Amino acid sequence: KAGVTQTPRYLIKTRGQQVTLSCSPISGHRSVSWYQQTPGQGLQFLFEYFSETQRNKGNFPGRFSGRQFSNSRSEMNVSTLELGDSALYLCASSLERDAEAFFGQGTRLTVV
Amino acid sequence: DAKTTQPPSMDCAEGRAANLPCNHSTISGNEYVYWYRQIHSQGPQYIIHGLKNNETNEMASLIITEDRKSSTLILPHATLRDTAVYYCIVRVASGSRLTFGEGTQLTVNP
Numbered sequence: 001k002a003g004v005t006q007t008p009r010y011l012i013k014t015r016g017q018q019v020t021l022s023c024s025p026i027s028g029h030r031s032v033s034w035y036q037q038t039p040g041q042g043l044q045f046l047f048e049y050f051s052e053t054q055r056n057k058g059n060f061p062g063r064f065s066g067r068q069f070s071n072s073r074s075e076m077n078v079s080t081l082e083l084g085d086s087a088l089y090l091c092a093s094s095l096e097r098d099a100e101a102f103f104g105q106g107t108r109l110t111v112v
Numbered sequence: 113d114a115k116t117t118q119p120p121s122m123d124c125a126e127g128r129a130a131n132l133p134c135n136h137s138t139i140s141g142n143e144y145v146y147w148y149r150q151i152h153s154q155g156p157q158y159i160i161h162g163l164k165n166n167e168t169n170e171m172a173s174l175i176i177t178e179d180r181k182s183s184t185l186i187l188p189h190a191t192l193r194d195t196a197v198y199y200c201i202v203r204v205a206s207g208s209r210l211t212f213g214e215g216t217q218l219t220v221n222p
Contacts, residue, residue, distance in 0.1 A: 004155070031208050043156070043199075043212035056209050090155050097208045100146070103155030 002027065004093050004104035012110045018079040021107045025072050025093030031055075032074040033101060034066060037088040046089075049074055050097050081111045116200045121217040124194075130187040132216050134200030137181040144203050145176060146210070147185045149196040149218075156199065156212075159185065190220045 005024040013019050025032050033056075034046040045058040049068035066076040072093070078085055088108050092101035117135040124130040136145065146161040160167055160174045162183075167174045173186040187194055199215040 033208050033210075035210075035212075042214060043210075045209050045211065048208050050208075056207060058209075088153065092155075092208075092210075094208050099208075100158050100161060101208055101210060102158055103148075105155050106153075108153075 004091055004102055006089075006091050006104035006107050008107060009105065010108045010110075012112060013081050015081055015083060015111055017081050018077060019081060019109060020075055020077045021089055021091075021109070023074045023076075023091030023093075023104060025074070025091075026102060029093035029095050029102075030072055031094045031097045031099075031101075032068055032072060033092045033094075034074070034076050035090040035092065036060070037090060037106070038084075038086070043090070046076065048097075055097065078109075083111050085109065086111045116202055116213050118198070118200050118213065118216045120214065121219070124187075124190045124218060124220050126192060126220055126222050127189055130190040130194065130218055130220070132185040132187075132198050132200075132218060133182065134185070135182045136200070136202045139180050139202050140204075142204055145174065145180075145183050146201040146203055147172070147174065148199045148201065148210075148212075149194075150199070150215070151193075151196045157196075159198075190218075192220050192222065194218065195220045 033048040048056040068074045088106045094101040147159040148156040150156045176183045197215040
């Protein structure tokens with residue numbers, strides 16, 4: 001069974017631009033969560049989607065948004081990029097909301 | 113979610129058991145103990161989880177004290193590939209949000 005797939009793996013963007021990251025969960029998994037990892041703040045929860053609805057949201061500004069499609073695939077978008085948005089963005093999927101989560105390899109975003 | 117406390121770093125000799133402690137003294141009755149590990153710049157890897165009974169799988173064993181205020185993750189025969197940051201997380205039964213702390217950097221030495 002294929003794992004969680006995140007695309008692209010690496011991305012370089014300019015300050016002020018926007019970016020969309022993609023996550024394909026493990027087949028059959030219905031819950032997708034996103035995390036941001038930086039050296040200073042560690043791993044922080046961004047949001048969770050289940051059945052195409054955002055169920056939980058972390059403490060991030062409105063520039064960070066996401067969505068989930070009917071096939072459970074998810075995207076997250078960051079608008080008006082700032083240098084501080086440079087991070088490893090991780091997606092995790094789980095069978096149900098309370099099941100163990102499995103992470104993808106992440107998308108490394110660099111904002112210059 | 114309850115806060116966890118882990119030592120920042122530990123060393124272990126290859127082939128020996130690695131015992132990683134975690135303190136979660138404010139854990140509630142409906143909160144599970146989860147362990148993940150992260151090898152440098154990769155996504156975290158799920159290891160094991162439990163509520164109150166000890167658990168074992170092909171990767172590790174989880175020992176939870178009777179009062180549930182602490183737990184120990186045991187890697188029975190550590191290899192160099194087990195060098196990673198290990199995170200102990202306490203999570204409510206409903207909802208998928210994981211709150212990561214700083215974890216323990218385990219270094220397995222040859």
